[in-house]
Amino acid sequence: MKVTLNTFRLIGLVAILSWAGAPASFAFAPAQDGDKDEKKKDADADAEAEEEEGPEWFAVSGGDVYTGTGSILRGATVLSKDGVITDIGYDLFVPEDAEVLDATGYRVYPGLIAISSFGLFGGSADLKNTVDPFSNNMTLALAAGITTAVNGSEVAKLKRRAIDDLVMNTSVFTSLSFAKSNPAGKRSLREKLAKAAEYLRKYRQYETDKKSDKTLKEPSKKGIDSTALAVLRHEKRPTFSANDRTDLLEIAHLAQQYGFRPIIRGCREGWTVAGELGRAGASAVITPRDRRPKDERFARDGGSSIENAAILHAAGVQVAVIPGSAGISLGGIVGRDLMHLTIEAGFAVRGGLSEEAAMQAITTVPARILGVDHRVGTLEVGKDADLIVTDGELLHYETFVQWAVVHGDLVYDKEEELYFAHIRPRPEAALAPETKLDAGETEEAPEEVEEGGDEGEGEGSDDGDDGDDGDDGDGGTEEEGSGGGDGEG
Amino acid sequence: MLTPILLSLTSLLPAQEPGLAGSAAAPVVQPGLLAIKARRVEVGNGETLEHAVILIEGDKIVTIGEDLPIERGIPVLELDDDQVVMPGLVVAYSRLGMSGSGYNDSRPYVLASAELYPANETFKEVLEAGVTTLGLYPAGNGIPGQAVAVQPHGDDAGDMILSDNVYLKAILRPSRTLKRYISDGFKKADEWLEKEKKNREKWEKDQEKAKKKKSSKSKKDDEKKDDEKEEDEKKSSSKSSSKSKKAEYEPIDPDPRAQAFLDLRDGELKALFSISNAASYLHLIDAIDDEEFAWDLRMPLTRTSNFYEVKDEIAETERRVVMEPLLTLHPNTMRQRNLPAEFARAGAKLVLVPRTDSTSSVKSWLRDTGVIIAAGLERKTAVRAMTLEAAELLGLGESHGSLEEGKVANLIILGGDPFEPATEIDAVMLGGEIVSGEVDL
Incomplete structure (x- = not known):
């Protein structure tokens, strides 16, 4: 697979014009109709060339596109303009000056979202002013397929080599405490919610009454907790950290009583009260590989379960997945950190969750929880062009992210980085001769080929991968093997 | 002949000599x-x-x-x-022979020249080591102030100083505060200009008012000769001294914090930004925003500097880059990189400085540079980087270097x-x- 960078150059254009205008005596001259299209494109390109800086087009062509909305478009093209997806499908018109990533035989997924992270951005809080877009951890996270992550209270994109427009949302979590270990906090929260509810009742009354009596005064906000009010007004979803069954139940009841939808981190014993959590409209951020024995003082169910994600999901709880350590840790036992977000989701599948739901647990669900689902989480027209191209199933332990694209920019290429280039190198990169195309040479022809032979080629390259595994098996299994062992233990 | x-x-x-013409030049x-x-x-x-x-x-x-x-x-x-x-040799960026300590905020008005102590032995030592021109900057973080160009020889500071206000030193890291110092500096300059404009308008109005008064007064003596008029004015000025003193408009004194930034804009001063890594460069560009002024870069090399990430962007602007003659390692590897050579090759104007601010580093400066020449830096670039280019950074390219x-x-x-x-x-x-x-x- 080749990345052809068709940056527009005038020289290239002149060359194309003369090429297109020449009599079709070239051995590889395209078909007549192709010729016409070319001229038309040239004209378009001409028009664009006159503008100083045209839009930036980026196309990922020929891959099997897993949009995240349930559909799979085999051998399709994802086209983006200035970082926003403008089209997904077949026979797309790809502008002359588009950067084209040929993903034939690979899979295209939406970029993954880490609902919690630290150390990926090289900066502290206030990412706009502190981010280090050259940090190693950012590259490693991209290698793990993560294109969006939470850092402190900000949601930001892993935009390498750039510092503009990376923060998507700030103060994303509204943390509340409601646990039996903190009874005072529990009481205080109940009071706050009750007061806020009382205020809202008064306010509603005032709104209806003021139509008849215009002298009425707005009820006083004095003594009303603004967070509680925002929660009851559904402006914010509160986040709780809870693992214990009793706590989970009480949160579920509180949520049902006051009509808000809680986000619960941990949720280890959630599987025992999944129904209640589902009825409360809860979302859960869980670690499927979490291991903790039940409290033996009680007869009831408890402790962790590998089925947690599956049971919660079945009960209607939105499940997001995060590994045990939300950083990139290059020491100790591998497989527990953000580098293995997909592996973690894979363990949810092991526990019975559907693959689709597991994928959602690291894409759409976190996007929704973080309030950025209008921009990321799925591949849809109008959303940001944040995507990853993998050489296999997203959740498979053998799969590598080959390319990552953030906001329409190629930010990670496995072959170009130090980390994994040597493990199962892309066959094309190693064997195929340089077939760099000049501006304007990626015409209809190559796309048609992709379209016709996408499935066949896809399978073909799968076979190729299997063959390679034999050669480099050591490197692969050593790392992933320990991950597997973890789960079983 | x-x-x-x-x-x-x-x-x-x-x-054999006298045969030739021009015995005048005996x-x-x-x-x-x-x-x-x-x-x-x-x-x-x-x-x-x-x-x-x-x-x-x-x-x-x-x-x-x-x-x-x-x-x-x-x-x-x-x-x-x-x-x-x-x-x-020209060491354009140094604190050799200086001992003061600075602050951590923005003080663009501080002058390193005020700190000079000519009797310092260091000056003698570096002169012996071949350094004939020094660019000395004030100590501190943030924006510590303006540098001075000196020769390391002289009885008093005046003897030593070749040129003052040679560059404004500013430190930039990925930090909101440090980025703010730059934008705030220009904001202050804007505020002063605004204030000045208002002051001027007010003054002009006052002048007009005064004129009107005068003209209404002098309507009767309209026929009077000019000379007499002038005399009149003189009289009136002596009476109402406060107003007529302003006959010549005097701009209000600029805020010392604003002045340096006004100078930057006017091109009377340039800036030297010290950045710590590639990310700092992007944050610097962000902090500068649309302001246009001359600036160069100081890139202190550490073992794993990643400045190469922004090499092309920097080289494109043909800015001066101030570096030590030092081989670094590509991060996470044992692969050597010769960043001074890489930047010079890419088109940036290289200025070399000794590895540290010590006389021993100055003494080994040529030898250290020899190491990076052996590793690929062009020899003539190296010579230029230690002499003429460094002098250019100090604005002394016409006379030194x-x-x-x-x-x-x-x-x-x-x-x-x-x-x-x-x-x-x-x-x-x-x-x-x-x-x-x-x-x-």
Whole structure:
């Protein structure tokens, strides 16, 4: 697979014009109709060339596109303009000056979202002013397929080599405490919610009454907790950290009583009260590989379960997945950190969750929880062009992210980085001769080929991968093997 | 040859001399003149001269060229075949010989020149090590102030200072506060301009009012002659002194914090930003926003600097980059990188500085540079980076930094190739005078 960078150059254009205008005596001259299209494109390109800086087009062509909305478009093209997806499908018109990533035989997924992270951005809080877009951890996270992550209270994109427009949302979590270990906090929260509810009742009354009596005064906000009010007004979803069954139940009841939808981190014993959590409209951020024995003082169910994600999901709880350590840790036992977000989701599948739901647990669900689902989480027209191209199933332990694209920019290429280039190198990169195309040479022809032979080629390259595994098996299994062992233990 | 000039060799044979024309220039020893004959001269701008003659008058170089004939009577300093002459070294970014400590905020008005202590022994030591020009910056973080260019020799600060306000030093890291110092500085400048504009408008209004009053008063004496009018004005001015004193508009004093930024905008001052990594550069660009002014970059090299990430962007702007002669490692590897060479090759203007602010680093400066030349830095770029380019950074490119006609005669005489480890400095000349080492005339 080749990345052809068709940056527009005038020289290239002149060359194309003369090429297109020449009599079709070239051995590889395209078909007549192709010729016409070319001229038309040239004209378009001409028009664009006159503008100083045209839009930036980026196309990922020929891959099997897993949009995240349930559909799979085999051998399709994802086209983006200035970082926003403008089209997904077949026979797309790809502008002359588009950067084209040929993903034939690979899979295209939406970029993954880490609902919690630290150390990926090289900066502290206030990412706009502190981010280090050259940090190693950012590259490693991209290698793990993560294109969006939470850092402190900000949601930001892993935009390498750039510092503009990376923060998507700030103060994303509204943390509340409601646990039996903190009874005072529990009481205080109940009071706050009750007061806020009382205020809202008064306010509603005032709104209806003021139509008849215009002298009425707005009820006083004095003594009303603004967070509680925002929660009851559904402006914010509160986040709780809870693992214990009793706590989970009480949160579920509180949520049902006051009509808000809680986000619960941990949720280890959630599987025992999944129904209640589902009825409360809860979302859960869980670690499927979490291991903790039940409290033996009680007869009831408890402790962790590998089925947690599956049971919660079945009960209607939105499940997001995060590994045990939300950083990139290059020491100790591998497989527990953000580098293995997909592996973690894979363990949810092991526990019975559907693959689709597991994928959602690291894409759409976190996007929704973080309030950025209008921009990321799925591949849809109008959303940001944040995507990853993998050489296999997203959740498979053998799969590598080959390319990552953030906001329409190629930010990670496995072959170009130090980390994994040597493990199962892309066959094309190693064997195929340089077939760099000049501006304007990626015409209809190559796309048609992709379209016709996408499935066949896809399978073909799968076979190729299997063959390679034999050669480099050591490197692969050593790392992933320990991950597997973890789960079983 | 019309002029009565002779190779110095002929001075050994005076008998043959009188035949030539122009007995006016009789063989009298000409005061203040000195010729240096050298087998090889590094000019400083990248060129190398073979069999060169440098003619010095007073503190300036009068002529330099290859195989120039030397007029009789001029004392000649004839160097050995293996001796090399190069311009005095220029350390453009340093705190050698300075001892003060600074603050952590924005003080663009602080002048390093105020800190100078000429009696400091360090100046003597670095001069002996071949450094004839120093750019000294004020200490501190944030925006510590403005640098001064000095020669490390002189009885008082005035003697030493070559040029003040040579650049505004600013430190930039990925931090909101540091980025703010820059934008706030320009904001202050804007505020002052606004205030000034208002003040001026007010003054003009006052003037008009005064005029109207006057004109209504003087309507009766409209016929009066101009002279009388003027007299009138003088009288009235003496009466209402407060108003008429402003006949000539006086701008309000600028805020010292704003002044430096106004100077930046006017091009009277340039900035030198010290950045710590590639990310800092992006944050710097973000902080500068749309402001246009001259600035260069200081990139302190550490073991795993990643400045190469922004190499092309920086090189495109042809800015000066100030670095140490140091080989670094590509992060996470043991692969060596020669960042000074990479930047120079990409098109940035390289300025080299000693590895640390110590006399020992100054003494090993040429040798250290030799190491990165061996690792791929172009030799002529290296010479330029230690002399002319450094002088350019200090705004002294017209008068210092290279051995060219009309420039100050600051030079060093070395026992061999400047970048060979075994080479030693035989003599240092500052302003036409040998200030260190011994030479036989």
